[in-house]
Amino acid sequence: MKKEKVAQIAYYPYRIISVALLVILFFPGLNVARVSGLINRSTSLLTSGFSYGNLIANFGRAFKKGWVLESTMRLLNLSSLAICIGIIACAVGACLSLGNRKCKFTGNLFSTVGAVISACAMGGIWSAYFQIAATTKPSKVEPMFQNFFYIMLILLVAMAVISIAVLVLTGRPGKEEKFEMETRFKLFLMFLPFILLTFVFCYLPLWGWRYAFFDYKSGDTLSMANFAGFKWFGQLVRNKSTTRDIVNVMKNTLAMSGLGIATSWMPMAFAIFLSEIKNPRFRRFVQTFTTIPNFISWVLVFAIAFCIFSTDGFISSMMINLGVWSEGKNFLMSGSHTWLKMLLWGLWKGLGWSAIIYIAGISGIDQQLYEAATVDGAGRFQKMWHVTVPGLMPTFYVLLLMAVAGILSNGMDQYLVFENSSNTAQITVLDLYVYKMGIVKGAIPLSTVVGMLKSVISVTLLYVANTISKVLRGETIV
Amino acid sequence: MTSMANAARLEAKAEREYEKRHNKMMMKKPGDIVFNIINYAVFTIFTIICIFPFYYLFINTISDNELVRKGLINFVPQGIHFENYIRLLQVNDLFGSFGITIARTILGTLFMVLASAFVGFLVTQKDMWGRSFWYRFLVITMYFNAGIIPWYLNMAMLGLTNSFWAYIIPGIVAPYNIILVKTYIESAIPGELQESASLDGASHLKIFWTIILPLSKPILATIAIFGAVGHWNSFQDSLILMQSAPKLYTLQHRLYIYLNTTSNLSALMSAGSTSGISKSVLDSALNGKVIKYTIAMVTIIPILLVYPFMQRYFEKGIMIGAVKG
Numbered sequence: 001m002k003k004e005k006v007a008q009i010a011y012y013p014y015r016i017i018s019v020a021l022l023v024i025l026f027f028p029g030l031n032v033a034r035v036s037g038l039i040n041r042s043t044s045l046l047t048s049g050f051s052y053g054n055l056i057a058n059f060g061r062a063f064k065k066g067w068v069l070e071s072t073m074r075l076l077n078l079s080s081l082a083i084c085i086g087i088i089a090c091a092v093g094a095c096l097s098l099g100n101r102k103c104k105f106t107g108n109l110f111s112t113v114g115a116v117i118s119a120c121a122m123g124g125i126w127s128a129y130f131q132i133a134a135t136t137k138p139s140k141v142e143p144m145f146q147n148f149f150y151i152m153l154i155l156l157v158a159m160a161v162i163s164i165a166v167l168v169l170t171g172r173p174g175k176e177e178k179f180e181m182e183t184r185f186k187l188f189l190m191f192l193p194f195i196l197l198t199f200v201f202c203y204l205p206l207w208g209w210r211y212a213f214f215d216y217k218s219g220d221t222l223s224m225a226n227f228a229g230f231k232w233f234g235q236l237v238r239n240k241s242t243t244r245d246i247v248n249v250m251k252n253t254l255a256m257s258g259l260g261i262a263t264s265w266m267p268m269a270f271a272i273f274l275s276e277i278k279n280p281r282f283r284r285f286v287q288t289f290t291t292i293p294n295f296i297s298w299v300l301v302f303a304i305a306f307c308i309f310s311t312d313g314f315i316s317s318m319m320i321n322l323g324v325w326s327e328g329k330n331f332l333m334s335g336s337h338t339w340l341k342m343l344l345w346g347l348w349k350g351l352g353w354s355a356i357i358y359i360a361g362i363s364g365i366d367q368q369l370y371e372a373a374t375v376d377g378a379g380r381f382q383k384m385w386h387v388t389v390p391g392l393m394p395t396f397y398v399l400l401l402m403a404v405a406g407i408l409s410n411g412m413d414q415y416l417v418f419e420n421s422s423n424t425a426q427i428t429v430l431d432l433y434v435y436k437m438g439i440v441k442g443a444i445p446l447s448t449v450v451g452m453l454k455s456v457i458s459v460t461l462l463y464v465a466n467t468i469s470k471v472l473r474g475e476t477i478v
Numbered sequence: 479m480t481s482m483a484n485a486a487r488l489e490a491k492a493e494r495e496y497e498k499r500h501n502k503m504m505m506k507k508p509g510d511i512v513f514n515i516i517n518y519a520v521f522t523i524f525t526i527i528c529i530f531p532f533y534y535l536f537i538n539t540i541s542d543n544e545l546v547r548k549g550l551i552n553f554v555p556q557g558i559h560f561e562n563y564i565r566l567l568q569v570n571d572l573f574g575s576f577g578i579t580i581a582r583t584i585l586g587t588l589f590m591v592l593a594s595a596f597v598g599f600l601v602t603q604k605d606m607w608g609r610s611f612w613y614r615f616l617v618i619t620m621y622f623n624a625g626i627i628p629w630y631l632n633m634a635m636l637g638l639t640n641s642f643w644a645y646i647i648p649g650i651v652a653p654y655n656i657i658l659v660k661t662y663i664e665s666a667i668p669g670e671l672q673e674s675a676s677l678d679g680a681s682h683l684k685i686f687w688t689i690i691l692p693l694s695k696p697i698l699a700t701i702a703i704f705g706a707v708g709h710w711n712s713f714q715d716s717l718i719l720m721q722s723a724p725k726l727y728t729l730q731h732r733l734y735i736y737l738n739t740t741s742n743l744s745a746l747m748s749a750g751s752t753s754g755i756s757k758s759v760l761d762s763a764l765n766g767k768v769i770k771y772t773i774a775m776v777t778i779i780p781i782l783l784v785y786p787f788m789q790r791y792f793e794k795g796i797m798i799g800a801v802k803g
Contacts, residue, residue, distance in 0.1 A: 029635045042637035187606035187682065194597050194651050195612055200636070201648045202619035208628025273517055286521045288789060289529045295781050295792075297711035299730045299737070303774035304531040306737055307538065312767055314534055317549025328549075352528065356793055380510065412626075413713060417734060431626070438627040439718055451625025459622050478621060 007169035011097050014162045017155055018094035018111065021087045021118075023196070024152065032122070032149045033080045035129040037142025038062060049080035067141050072131040079124030082117055089114025090159055095189055097166075099181035101173045108167040115160035122153050212448040232449045242446070245433070252339070253429045257407040259343045264403055268396055270351055271358030272388050276380070287359070290352025301349055302417040305332060332418070338426035342414065357399075358392055365391040398477050401469055405462040408454050430454055532778065539563070539772045546768055562772040571724070572732055572773065579729040582645040583709040591702045593650045598659025599690045603682070620653045630718055640723035645715060655701040662697040663690060700791045703784075710780065729777050736773055739766070 024030045025046045033039070033048040038058045048055050055077055062068040089110045096107025126149075133143040212233075215226040235242055277283050293301070308314045309331040316328030369387045378386065412431035419427050428436070430450070438447030462478065469477045538546050542557030550556075566572060600606060601613045623629070630639075638644040667690065675685050691698075716731040727735075785792075 026637075027635055028637045042634070042639065044637055047637070183682075184605050184607040187600060187603050188608065188612075190682070191597070191600050191606065191612060194593065195615065197647070197651045198616055198619060198653075201632075201651070202623070205624035205628040205632040208624055208631045211628070211631065274521065276513075276517055277521065282518070282521075286525050288786070289525045291789070291792070292532075292782070292785060293528055295707055295711075295785060296778060297713055297730050299713050299734045300711075300774060300778055303733060303737055303770070303777075304535065307535050307771055307774070308531055312547075312549055314531075314552060318552060320549060321552070348528065351524075360793075380513070416717075417737075434626055435718075439630060444627055444631070448625065448627045451627050455622060455625050462621055 003169045003171075007166050010162055010166050010169070014111070014159070014166060015094045015097065017159050017162070018087075018090040019196075021152075021155055021159065022091045023200070025084060025087055026200075030148055030152075032146045032152050033076055033083075033125055033128075034146060035076065035125065035144060036068070036132050037144060038068075038140075045080055046084055048077065049082075049084040052077045055080075062137075062141055065137070067135050067137040068132060072128050075124050075131075076128040079121040079128065082121035082124070086114035086116075086118030086121065086156075090118075090163075093163070095192075098185035098189065099179065100177065101170060102177040102179050103181055104170050105167075105173050106179075108163055108170060111159065112163040112167055115156055115163050119153065119156040119160055122149070122156060125149070209448065209452050211445055212452055214445060216445050217442065228445070232445045235446060236449065246450070248425065249428050249430055249433045252426060253408060253410060255339050256342055256410055256429060257403075259339060260346065260410075261400070261403050261407075263343065263347065264400055265396070266347065267351055267354035268358045268389075268392055270355040271362060271392075272384055274355065274359065275362050275388075276384070287352065287356070291356065292352075293349045294353035296349075298349075298413040298417050301345060301414070305345070305418070333420055333422050335422040335426060338423045342418065342427065345414065345418070357395060361392045361395050362388060394473070397469070397473065401465040401477055405458065405465040407461065408458050532782065535771055535775055535778070539768065539775050543768055562768055563776070566769075566772055566776060569769075569773075571727070572729075572776075574725055575727050575729045575732040576776075578642070578645075578726055579710060582642070582712075582728070583706050586646045586649050586709045587702055587705040589646060589650050590652050590655065590705045591698050594652055594655040594659050594701055595691060595694060595698055596686060597651070597656045598663060598694075599686050601656070601660050602663050616651065616653050616656060626718070633719055639719045639721070640726065642726055644719045645709070645712070645728075649705075649709075652701075652705070655705070658701060659694060659697055662694055666697075667693050696794070700794050703788045703791045706784075707781065733773050733777050736770055 026044050028034075028042045028044045028047075031039075031043060031045045031048060033045055033055075034041075034043065039048070039055060040057060043054060052073075056063075056073050059068060059073060063070055093107035093109075093111030093114065096103045096110070099107075129143065129145055132141060133145075135141045135143065213228060213230070215228045215231075236246060237243060274283060274286060277286075296304075306313065310316070311328040311330040313328075315331070316325065319325040320328060365388065369391075370383055373383050373387050408430055410429045410431060412429070412435050415427050415429050415432045416435070419432070434447045434451045434454070437443045437450070466476050466478055469475060534552070537553075537555040538551050539562050540558050540560060541551040541555045542559070543562070545551050545556055597616070601609060601616075603609070606612075624632075633639055633644060633648075638647070671689055671693075672685055675689055676682075680688070711730060712728060713730040713734065716726070716728040717734075720726045720731075
């Protein structure tokens with residue numbers, strides 16, 4: 001009985017380590033088999049093991065000149081393959097450990113064999129490294145030893161030790177025992193792949209926030225040598241030109257979001273007035289065609305803008321044909337009224353679509369309210385103002401609070417496509433600024449700092465909006 | 479399915495009643511008439527503003543190129559021909575991008591829908607270990623993100639830059655769609671169905687495959703449509719992740735590049751750039767304007783074609799989302 005309790009506890013590190021090992025397989029950055037600079041930076045341990053062609057993609061010359069022996073790379077490839085298979089066996093073992101004794105026992109066999117094989121195969125990588133390090137041409141082959149090797153080795157050895165221990169502790173299952181697992185764990189195992197995907201694509205990027213604290217240029221590695229502390233945070237306020245940029249960008253961001261919020265009543269008005277139209281065919285027609293722009297991308301909206309407002313677009317050719325202008329004007333290149341133009345494009349794209357939710361809301365309002373209002377002698381506008389508008393207000397508040405919470409996130413697509421040399425000062429919003437600074441100019445730490453502050457402020461705003469909603473209306477919005 | 483038909487019937491009924499009520503109350507006051515005229519006029523104008531650009535774009539791609547160049551095609555197409563569309567076949571890059579976009583739209587939507595259905599089903603299973611925790615673990619990702627730079631570095635670390643799978647894999651788990659499916663299963667599919675099936679010895683996978691999947695078709699159609707439009711319109715991931723793999727550019731990205739070649743495309747070619755347009759295209763298409771218009775039209779057409787059939791799904795989608803808040 002006591003043995004089983006110890007085994008139960010030992011299973012926790014066992015499971016955690018096997019999941020960690022499995023995740024490591026997919027990361028090029030954590031590839032212990034990358035012992036030479038010639039191996040592609042984006043090759044993960046999994047690729048190294050299963051695709052020999054990918055592993056030696058850049059080695060043609062090195063083989064020909066005899067810098068690296070082909071047998072070395074074979075060794076590297078086979079060792080990686082063995083590690084991969086071993087780790088997969090460990091993961092299978094960890095999954096089976098959720099079942100009954102028979103499942104556990106089989107799983108332990110898997111993981112013991114897997115962990116031992118992987119740990120031994122680490123030796124293969126070790127010796128492949130020394131073979132490569134002995135090359136006659138180190139400058140070309142760039143031998144490199146991944147310090148992560150030691151961590152990986154420790155994990156694998158720990159895995160092997162725990163596996164053997166739980167194997168002994170669990171003991172052999174009875175002859176008649178069948179493979180069984182509780183439903184709750186079966187369901188969980190089915191869910192697990194999706195949890196891992198979410199972790200990798202949504203939570204793991206948070207780990208990238210560490211770049212905000214380093215002097216990092218694309219291609220460098222992070223180490224204590226280039227640790228910068230809060231230098232980049234200070235840069236925001238100390239460096240004059242950065243501060244000026246940020247102030248300007250914030251002005252644009254708040255202005256455009258502010259205009260968006262100031263016009264957020266328009267979809268509601270659209271819906272109310274549309275419902276005053278009595279011909280259902282006409283209503284349907286309007287609704288259909290005003291929602292189409294919502295489904296085309298911002299690039300296509302720009303294409304539309306281009307064909308209407310450019311030098312030889314619709315407006316210009318009309319004006320020339322009418323003899324008002326002598327030559328075409330390009331409205332897209334002018335830097336005036338940029339905020340207003342962006343607002344109007346946003347309305348063109350989104351107004352009809354945003355109105356749908358209110359149109360549905362109007363059909364949900366109790367008809368007796370209208371009848372009572374008629375009896376009380378209310379006219380058309382009075383009914384709109386005193387019955388319809390209050391009926392739609394809850395929806396409006398929710399959307400308004402969401403808009404306030406998202407005040408810093410205007411997205412970048414719209415502003416990127418409409419940006420040009422003459423309007424860039426008015427159009428650069430926060431998202432676009434971060435993109436340009438980080439991806440285009442390569443200032444990764446500084447742009448990470450800005451993005452990080454933005455994320456934190458956005459989450460705080462959302463929390464505040466949610467709390468306000470809870471206090472005022474007794475309902476949360478998220 | 480039946481619920482949708484019911485909803486449509488109810489809607490039609492409500493509409494008729496609405497008509498009757500309004501007709502009864504119709505008082506021919508002059509103020510009312512003026513209001514109606516203005517109201518109709520405003521909506522007509524706005525609708526025209528919404529659809530005229532598409533029409534204008536279209537007639538300029540099918541009219542005589544010389545007239546288009548002079549700016550004479552404004553309302554009525556003249557000298558109709560479809561050569562511009564045929565010529566696009568010679569723009570090599572474009573063809574590739576078209577293929578990439580179609581492939582990602584189909585694969586990405588398929589995986590996303592299946593995953594959303596399956597996960598949506600799993601989170602309704604009350605006896606799953608840690609159900610509410612893992613559900614929150616998924617859903618909370620809608621409300622925060624690390625920012626574009628960490629996201630990019632993460633994708634690079636995973637080896638997903640310059641790889642087609644970068645379009646597919648990150649989109650498989652879509653929390654919002656999972657919520658929609660979960661809500662639908664809980665509200666529209668009777669729990670007794672699942673119970674009796676499991677009493678008959680059906681496994682969870684079997685229940686999912688034979689009961690849940692067929693019965694949740696309406697909601698799956700809705701999320702599929704939104705997913706497909708999203709994939710078709712996607713631009714940012716191509717722009718940021720495919721920097722050294724132009725073969726993997728999506729159609730939108732390609733269009734963006736073409737629109738931004740400041741002079742026309744022929745000038746670009748004579749300057750020695752390799753935009754992949756053959757010489758014969760240059761000779762015949764005298765101005766780049768028509769080519770740009772045609773590429774834009776090709777990118778819009780699938781959406782315009784699909785839209786009328788799918789409109790009710792779109793509207794259903796926003797309504798389900800609204801109920802959730």
